[in-house]
Amino acid sequence: MLNHKDAQLAQLIFRLLKQATSQQLVKNFLKEKNIPTSALNWDDLFAKRIEPALNESKITIDELRSLLKDVEEFGRQHTFLFRCPPETAKKIISRVRIEKIAEEQKLTSLLTTPLDLELPEDPTLVDIRIIQPDKNQPPTGLVIKMVETRITKVLLAETTDFDAGRMTKTYSVSRKRAVNIAHLDANGLLELRIASRDNQSRYLDNLKALQVKISKFIPRDGFAPVSLSTAKDKLLNNRKMLANEIRYSHSSARNDFGFVMNVSSSSQEENLSTDDGSMAALDSFLANEGHVTGTNIYVKIPDAEPQREIHILLSGEVNEFAVPIWCSSGDYAYVRGKILTLNQ
Amino acid sequence: MFAERFLPLINSFPNDADALRRVANYFEDLENRQGERVFKVRLHANRLFDISQAGSTYRLARLIQILLDANLLERRLIVRSPLGGGVEYRSHEAIPSVVLDPLRDVEMDVTEENLEASYVVVANGSN
DSSP: OOOHHHHHHHHHHHHHHHHHSOHHHHHHHHHHTTOOOOOSSHHHIIIIIIHHHHHTTSSOHHHHHHHHHHHHSSEEEEEEEEEOOHHHHHHHTOHHHHHHHHHHTTOGGGGTSOOOOSSOSSOEEEEEEEEOSSTTSOOOEEEEEEEEEEEEEEEEEEEEETTTTEEEEEEEEEEEEEEEEEEEETTSEEEEEEEOOSSOOOOHHHHHHHHHHTTTTSOSTTOEEOOOHHHHHHHHHTTTTTTTTEEEEEEEEEETTSOEEEEEOSSTTSOGGGOHHHHHHHHHHHTTTEEEEEEEEEEEOTTOSSOOEEEEEEOSSTTEEEEEEEOOHHHHHHHHHHHHHHTO | OGGGGGHHHHHHOGGGHHHHHHHHHHHHHHHHHHGGGGGGOEEEHHHHHHHHTOOSHHHHHHHHHHHHHTTSEEEEEEEEOTTSOEEEESSGGGOOSEEEETTTTEEEEOOTTTEEEEEEEOGGGOO
16 A cells, blocks of 8 residues: 555656656556556546556556656657767766766755656756666766746637727646756767747757756767758658658758748648659759758658557757657657668 | 858968868859859858858857858848748848738748848858
8 A cells, every 4th residue: 555655656647647648658558567447537547547556566656657757758859969979978977977966966866766846946857867787887878857847828819909909818828847858878979858849949948958957967068969961861862762661741951042942741641752743843952052951751660560650850950850749768769760870 | 263262261260270171162162063153152050060060059150250250151130931931131130020921921920930040152242
């Protein structure tokens, strides 16, 4: 039986899961533990399935937290890639160094137990993980998680007062949890993943805020942005070779004289690369000082049953790509690997 | 040749010489292919990052400032229409808060989302 404190913690983690993922994903997790999954709705799922399973120790708080980690750290994010020499990365992620900085910053507890925060007043580091699969070998990576509270607004009404010459728009506002991740690999690749914003497409301020917050652990100096221009060009130029792996939905290109070309498929379900006219126009544009500046693709996940695709946006800053839907860590790793391979 | 105008800069800024040389080579190649059209070049900062292989946004900013100070490039600000075209301004001060999008015949708010800088070639020291 859970004590009062753990029961409250379980409710909090459940609320965060509810915000971050689908019921199906939580049900899949329960199924793996041989726990029944039928439920009328989210709250029913907690009351009838999760809470009893916790009380009977069929699942633990740590497992629930681990599920939250998996579902909220991948997808619905804009990723910015940077690189430093592997020797520098290895020094940065050394356990002795990270533990010393954590102690100086009074964050040592985050190395063992993440902070379960729902809507913090200020952006807060909640988890610091040194990835070290083999304790006899140096760490292979460092993950730092920052949670912040964002305000979202929805237009409710618009009223016009002609006598006063005024129009008033009324919005409902709500607070929303946003999870941002920094992941430095021993090979020197640094990923800064910023939670997607509902009504904004530029992320430089959010990126800077994360960089500042983690700067004691991962300094800004010494990291160069990884331009994804090669991947963008190859995605278009090698589209015949990639036909079984990638579906194209939109491409934008610009030439060195400032001319812009946008081509889109008829719907998100269609494949732009099957339209010879659009492709011929784009090829011709690219052959005359043109470069792909943005592309909107669906990457097919191999051997997935049923077949599924992960939507990727490659646009914005030179080192930016986005995964606009939630996905598993495995799917995310696959699409990131695909982009990096194409970028070589 | 426009690219020749980079030579004094390459000597004057040894820390940025490699990046300047790459930009000069780019313009030389382009001029060989496109002739006078080199003076119509208009580059986004992302493209300049790729051409110069500046390596960091700080070094790119420094490189751009060198080229602006030397009067080789000039910064232009474009309020970008969702259709792709845009309305050009020479300074932030000149940009109104609302502009008419000529491609759609509607007014659009100027925000950081639709405002972008591009860099045009300064022909013969004036453009």
